[in-house]
Amino acid sequence: MTLFTTNYNNLNSKNDEYKPIPEGIYECIIEDTRPDATPNGTEYIKMNLRIRKDLDKALPDTNGKQHNRIVFVNIWKRKKTGKYDPSDLNYVMKAAGYPENTPVKDWDDWANKLMGKPVKVRVMIDKxxxxxxxxxxxxxxxxxxxxxxxxxxxxxxxxxxQGNEGSDEGIDDKDLPF
Structure with a gap:
């Protein structure tokens, strides 16, 4: 029994999915974010933004045509200071809906706060x-x-x-069903 037979007649020969996303304003979901480094050791924050697919009718010319594609964002450490520019990080947090003075403990906390959050961004094409x-x-x-x-x-x-530390205080063995 055959699982399937190949048929290449209906394949898109243009390979449009490998072309850059057209310039414009897109509504996205932050799908992933984490620190990373180049092979030479230059550190940066890697972010993946997925263009929202629930806005095809509301934004037919942008999201409607490019939904579900991913835009990659890199936030680089500054060469002069060796640190991330606080304004870069704050633009992202503000767009994700966090109020002023929200503490971010570490990179795991950063990722947990941002993943799944909707944001609006301007996508440009760099040549x-x-x-x-x-x-x-x-x-x-x-x-x-x-x-x-x-x-x-x-x-x-x-x-x-949330906030439950797993205390078994107040539980007697006779209260357990096993």
Whole structure:
């Protein structure tokens, strides 16, 4: 029995999915963010923004045509200071809806606060030339992050066990069913 038979007649020969996303304002979800480094050791924060697929009708010319594609954002440490520019980090946090003076403990806390949050960003196309060949890639600058115009409809459920330290105080063995 055959699982399937190949048929290449309906494949898209243009490979549009490998072209940069057209310039514009897009509503996205922060899908992933974490610190990383180049092979030479230059540190940066890597972010993946997925263009929202729930806004095809509201934004037919942007999200409607590019939904579900990913835009990669890199936030680089400054060469002069060896640190991230606080304004870069603050643009992202503000766009994700966090109020002023929100503490961020570490990079895990950063990721937990941001993943799944909707944001609006300006996607641009950066052209670079190397050895006579021009390459186009998408670029999103931190100062283009804005709060979403389309908040997510379902509120995130509160963790019913948050703050529970796992104490068994007050539980007697006779109260247990096993």
């Amino acid at each position: 670079s030339e190397y050895q006579g060949k021009t390459t186009e890639r998408n670029q999103v600058w931190c100062n283009s992050f804005r709060p979403t115009d389309y908040p997510l409809q379902g509120k995130k459920q509160e963790d019913p066990f």
